[in-house]
Amino acid sequence: MDDSLLDDLAKLIDDAMDASDGYAIRKHLGSLEDASRHNLTIFKQAKIEFFKANCYSALRQIQDRHQSWDWDDPDLENEIYHLRLSRNILLDIPITSDRTDLRYRVSTNLANALNHVGRFSEAIELWDEVLKEFPDYAMSVGNRGFAFLWYAKCLYDPGHQEIFLNESYHSIKLALELGVEEHASLGMQQWLEHLLELHDWESFQFHRKKESRGKSKREKAYRTWCLDHRLFLNPLNDLWKEDIAANDVFTFPSTIIKIENSRRGAPPEGYGIYNQLKQEYVSARYMLFDAITESRKGVHFSDKRVKLYDMLDFREYRLWIEKAKMAFMGAHAIFDKIAYLVNEYWELKLPARSIKFKSCWFKNGRSSNGLAAAFETSENWPLRGLYWISKEFIGEKGRESPLQPDAWHISEIRNHIAHKYLKVFDHILVDTKQWRNASGHEWEYPISDQELIDQTLKLLGLVRSALIYVSLAVYDEESRKRAAIDDDLLGDMQLFEVDDNYRL
The missing domain is CATH 1.25.40.10 (Tetratricopeptide repeat domain)
Structure with a gap:
């Protein structure tokens, strides 16, 4: 044409x-x-x-x-x-x-x-x-x-x-x-x-405080890398790539619960779930950074004296590649765990074995049943954003069309890391995209080292967005609850931060 x-x-x-x-x-x-x-x-x-x-x-x-x-x-x-x-x-x-x-x-x-x-x-x-x-x-x-x-x-x-x-x-x-x-x-x-x-925004002044990115050279490099890739759980990282945004300050918002529903004075379990999701995210994030930085060095000592045969096709066997795979799997697993938080907070009452990020939005966890009653009439904007993230992935038995053209690629990477054989090649020497298009891959799946890094970065960015949206979705719900309750009927329960130097 x-x-x-x-x-x-x-x-x-x-x-x-x-x-x-x-x-x-x-x-x-x-x-x-x-x-x-x-x-x-x-x-x-x-x-x-x-x-x-x-x-x-x-x-x-x-x-x-x-x-x-x-x-x-x-x-x-x-x-x-x-x-x-x-x-x-x-x-x-x-x-x-x-x-x-x-x-x-x-x-x-x-x-x-x-x-x-x-x-x-x-x-x-x-x-x-x-x-x-x-x-x-x-x-x-x-x-x-x-x-x-x-x-x-x-x-x-x-x-x-x-x-x-x-x-x-x-x-x-x-x-x-x-x-x-x-x-x-x-x-x-x-x-x-x-x-x-x-407000008179013409006269508004905000001074971005100069903060440390860490004590060691490595910590500074890590925080700079996170800032550059917008990976901090901090809304300010959506505005700037500067020191003030170099922390994971975002948390689960204040929630209202009935006294009889409290667990003997313990915080609502939503805080514990979000803590765990956040910890798993920042750990997967660091693991990828560690893999990338290690890939630029010589052979790690753990890879030495390991007898392997050269397959004459430029595939790679390195510790840093396994770390990148673990970062990918760790990030991917967080989505289904977010579904547990959605199930807990919105009281969907789905059985634990049926909770999945792709399907937790529907009655009895089945898309054919339509949206769950908790969501049908909701105008919760970040909650809808979280729901639309679920459209990024392959549906049950691959029947639903994903929103993401790369969805099948991401699914194949996850399945082959977890259950089959992901073959990682040097991106300079092998065109894995052409190889994938040329033949079927039932038990093995070829990918370049750079593709593995890029897809894991993309996945981490998606997890970050999901963690931000779910927290803000809960805040939206809590704001509506608070508006409907007399302030005199509300009491406060103070939560304390876990000390950086001593994790319980």
């Missing part, structure tokens, strides 16, 4: 969108599917996936679901899926050889969609990627500012709220100065005025 035909199709799609013609849009989706079967350049492939995403976005808006609180939306799922396909293709094209703004539009739209469903932390990271390359991309600046506003409303720490509201004000103001599309300008101006009613 030549450029002129593709441009003509794009024009027809735009006309159908402007006319809110759902029939025509679905017809054009069929044309795009046909076009996908041609031998296309990778840039044209990316454009076609972007056009498909736009079609699904238009269908969603035609049916007036763009403002709804439906927990499930097939068109939105398809929109996100095709935006991700387009983005994955564009990541393989050097920025220097791409003279269009397509990659910025794709990432901005993907961020907008994720933010809509409550995955604001991940959306901010995407907008930041755009602004790193294109600082004056007004729609990313403005939409990011809106996300800061709604993020602030979810936070339980007043200090963090204030910081996010300030960032929101200045981002929206900058977007207006840069110039946004007419339909967005009025809304941004209204929100800017609303923010000024809350």
Whole structure:
């Protein structure tokens, strides 16, 4: 397909969108599917996936679901899926050889969609990627500012709220100065005025304290690595990669329980579950850092004097690879454990053997039964974000379509580490992607060392987001409870932090 035909199709799609013609849009989706079967350049492939995403976005808006609180939306799922396909293709094209703004539009739209469903932390990271390359991309600046506003409303720490509201004000103001599309300008101006009613952000001053990243050279390197990859359980790490965000300050929020339901004065078990999830996350995070840093050194002494045969195909056997595998498995296991917290707090009463992150949202743990009563009418934004994270994974027996194009790849990595044989190769010497596409892999699965690191990093980022969303979802529920109870009927129970130097 030549450029002129593709441009003509794009024009027809735009006309159908402007006319809110759902029939025509679905017809054009069929044309795009046909076009996908041609031998296309990778840039044209990316454009076609972007056009498909736009079609699904238009269908969603035609049916007036763009403002709804439906927990499930097939068109939105398809929109996100095709935006991700387009983005994955564009990541393989050097920025220097791409003279269009397509990659910025794709990432901005993907961020907008994720933010809509409550995955604001991940959306901010995407907008930041755009602004790193294109600082004056007004729609990313403005939409990011809106996300800061709604993020602030979810936070339980007043200090963090204030910081996010300030960032929101200045981002929206900058977007207006840069110039946004007419339909967005009025809304941004209204929100800017609303923010000024809350505070004079022009005179707001916040001094980022200079804090230590640790005593040893290694600890400083570790904390810098966590900051750079946004891996601290700290909302400020979604804003900055500076010292003030280099700690895991995020916790389980204050909760209200009836006295008769308390366990002889012990804290509610939700705090213990969240403690464990947090500890497992930070341990998996460090294990990956340890694996990466060790990979740059010589052979570890534990790998010496171990008799192995050279298979003549550049596969690797090293301690650091096993550490990376353990970090991957440790991170992946946290999702099902988050489901235990969801089951406990929202009183779903699922039997322990049936609790899974993918299915805990449904009546009796089965998607065919529909959402559990606790969620059906809920307008808890971060809780919906947590639910949409569950869509990232392969469903029961692979029947449900995942939201993530890499979902099968992630599933294969986990299954082969746990039950089969993950073969790790030197990424410089072996093209494992081509090898995987060329043959079946029933009991063994080839992957490069760099892919293993990248997928584990991606997984850790997803776990971090899930831990933030579940805490903020509980805070949202508790805020509603507190608003319905007379303050005179509430008492306080003080919880104490575990000393860093002495873990019980």
